[in-house]
Amino acid sequence: MSAEPAIGRRVWAIAEGYLPEESAREDRAHRSHEAVCLLNTGEVPARVEVWIYFTDREPIGPYRLTVPARRALHQRMDDLRDPVPIPRGTDYASLFVSDVPLVAQHTRLDARPGVHGLLSTVPFGA
Amino acid sequence: MSAEPAIGRRVWAIAEGYLPEESAREDRAHRSHEAVCLLNTGEVPARVEVWIYFTDREPIGPYRLTVPARRALHQRMDDLRDPVPIPRGTDYASLFVSDVPLVAQHTRLDARPGVHGLLSTVPFGA
Amino acid sequence: MSAEPAIGRRVWAIAEGYLPEESAREDRAHRSHEAVCLLNTGEVPARVEVWIYFTDREPIGPYRLTVPARRALHQRMDDLRDPVPIPRGTDYASLFVSDVPLVAQHTRLDARPGVHGLLSTVPFGA
Amino acid sequence: MSAEPAIGRRVWAIAEGYLPEESAREDRAHRSHEAVCLLNTGEVPARVEVWIYFTDREPIGPYRLTVPARRALHQRMDDLRDPVPIPRGTDYASLFVSDVPLVAQHTRLDARPGVHGLLSTVPFGA
Numbered sequence: 001m002s003a004e005p006a007i008g009r010r011v012w013a014i015a016e017g018y019l020p021e022e023s024a025r026e027d028r029a030h031r032s033h034e035a036v037c038l039l040n041t042g043e044v045p046a047r048v049e050v051w052i053y054f055t056d057r058e059p060i061g062p063y064r065l066t067v068p069a070r071r072a073l074h075q076r077m078d079d080l081r082d083p084v085p086i087p088r089g090t091d092y093a094s095l096f097v098s099d100v101p102l103v104a105q106h107t108r109l110d111a112r113p114g115v116h117g118l119l120s121t122v123p124f125g126a
Numbered sequence: 127m128s129a130e131p132a133i134g135r136r137v138w139a140i141a142e143g144y145l146p147e148e149s150a151r152e153d154r155a156h157r158s159h160e161a162v163c164l165l166n167t168g169e170v171p172a173r174v175e176v177w178i179y180f181t182d183r184e185p186i187g188p189y190r191l192t193v194p195a196r197r198a199l200h201q202r203m204d205d206l207r208d209p210v211p212i213p214r215g216t217d218y219a220s221l222f223v224s225d226v227p228l229v230a231q232h233t234r235l236d237a238r239p240g241v242h243g244l245l246s247t248v249p250f251g252a
Numbered sequence: 253m254s255a256e257p258a259i260g261r262r263v264w265a266i267a268e269g270y271l272p273e274e275s276a277r278e279d280r281a282h283r284s285h286e287a288v289c290l291l292n293t294g295e296v297p298a299r300v301e302v303w304i305y306f307t308d309r310e311p312i313g314p315y316r317l318t319v320p321a322r323r324a325l326h327q328r329m330d331d332l333r334d335p336v337p338i339p340r341g342t343d344y345a346s347l348f349v350s351d352v353p354l355v356a357q358h359t360r361l362d363a364r365p366g367v368h369g370l371l372s373t374v375p376f377g378a
Numbered sequence: 379m380s381a382e383p384a385i386g387r388r389v390w391a392i393a394e395g396y397l398p399e400e401s402a403r404e405d406r407a408h409r410s411h412e413a414v415c416l417l418n419t420g421e422v423p424a425r426v427e428v429w430i431y432f433t434d435r436e437p438i439g440p441y442r443l444t445v446p447a448r449r450a451l452h453q454r455m456d457d458l459r460d461p462v463p464i465p466r467g468t469d470y471a472s473l474f475v476s477d478v479p480l481v482a483q484h485t486r487l488d489a490r491p492g493v494h495g496l497l498s499t500v501p502f503g504a
Contacts (some may be wrong), residue, residue, distance in 0.1 A: 007347075007376070013165055013229040015231035016163040016200075032296065035268075037267040037268040037343075053198040054198060055198060055200065056197070058195055071305060071306065071307060072307060072343065072345035074268075074270075074343040088319075093163060093165040095367070103345075104376075105268035106265070107268050109369065110244050117243060117244025118214075118244065120246065120358075120367025120372075121499065122376055123248060124231075125250070125376070126134070128408075137385060139417055140484050141500075142415040142498055162469040179449060181449060181495075184448060217415075219415060219481075220420060222465065236496050242368075242494050243494065243495060244369075245485070245498040246498075247498050248500065249481075249483070250385070250483075250500055252386070259389060261502070282490075287394075289393040289394040289395040289469075291391055292430055316397075323431060323433060324470060326396075326433065355501075355502045356393055357393035357394035357499070357501070357502075359394050361495065369495060370496065374393075374499055375457025375499065
């Protein structure tokens with residue numbers, strides 16, 4: 001095992017969020033989606049609370065995730081269901097608050113007909 | 127609500143800026159554009175001044191934005207009008223100065239005929 | 253030579269990792285792939301250990317890389333073979349631990365038929 | 379003018395660099411290229427030395443750039459000529475050393491036939 005057991009930040013904020021409504025293909029892998037990848041290099045599970053922010057209404061949450069020790073979680077944002085799904089076609093932002101350090105990365109596949117874009121960035125960690 | 131009420135930086139700089147002149151489709155969602163997303167997780171509104179820098183002339187501004195408490199603002203750069211619109215087809219850069227901490231993210235949809243690209247990054251925060 | 257001989261971080265974590273199974277073209281340059289670029293601006297070789305993390309099994313590694321002094325290594329992730337190749341079509345994350353400071357950048361060419369995306373970001377450095 | 383006159387870092391490293399040999403279109407705007415954008419928010423010109431690193435040979439440089447006060451420079455990497463052009467189809471990395479703080483951002487348009495990708499990230503600042 002690596003000598004760096006628990007690296008990262010406890011709080012991550014993704015200011016940009018958007019789930020396109022349209023997709024050229026509707027199978028799960030190719031449908032427009034966003035994901036947050038959370039890497040827990042430590043020896044204890046990470047309990048994460050997620051808050052979704054909007055332009056014109058109060059934030060919703062917490063959604064709850066667990067990232068086991070020494071595991072990476074690739075969480076699709078369109079799979080978050082409890083308390084409510086994130087609406088498509090709506091600008092949003094997201095905040096992840098963990099009880100232990102994690103490393104996060106944000107990705108979007110934009111598969112609208114005629115667009116075909118892919119973006120990824122490391123969000124802001126606090 | 128999250129236990130992390132006001133995270134981020136007060137100053138954000140986006141060195142890369144370009145609004146392509148052409149678009150394969152001219153509806154608002156698919157037209158080539160750039161956006162800055164600003165997330166205010168705090169309990170007071172953020173007042174933001176924006177300055178636009180160029181290659182060969184003095185900066186223009188301030189443009190003024192407000193991000194309400196617990197809200198995310200997805201600001202399209204081609205919607206900035208006062209004092210003047212940002213010209214298309216021109217290299218520029220932008221500086222955001224807020225009175226409270228914010229989290230920022232920069233995105234561009236490049237929808238020129240035959241290009242179809244999407245980029246996003248967290249800019250430099252100071 | 254530059255007056256900044258050894259910059260960067262010793263530990264880099266890429267939370268997002270995925271090698272698409274399909275590609276529209278199968279020649280090496282255009283096949284879907286990921287790469288990590290490691291820049292060693294220093295005067296001694298960097299010895300790097302790589303660990304690959306998964307969703308549902310223990311991490312594997314170490315893979316071992318060397319980045320010579322004053323050199324950049326563009327390492328394709330699908331070229332890592334020892335101890336085992338990284339499986340395609342599987343979510344993963346990666347951790348790079350160097351004995352000297354390096355600068356890292358992550359890139360993916362997604363060349364699935366009908367997708368055509370390119371992403372890049374500077375990962376989390378510790 | 380903004381109250382934040384000179385923000386950023388003096389040293390920036392872009393570990394990923396590649397100028398694709400092919401382009402679907404050969405006009406300057408649509409040809410595959412990379413650019414570094416340098417924003418100087420300060421009141422004095424920035425003098426910048428650029429070093430290009432390779433996989434298998436010594437770095438070359440310095441290339442010399444000037445970013446005037448309160449200006450943004452969008453420097454195409456394929457426009458660097460002195461001491462020598464950066465070869466196409468070759469992995470490289472780049473290091474920017476300025477005498478005053480700057481903000482940097484890296485962008486690539488990959489316009490190879492059938493690829494069409496766009497990437498951007500804030501590089502590593504030291």
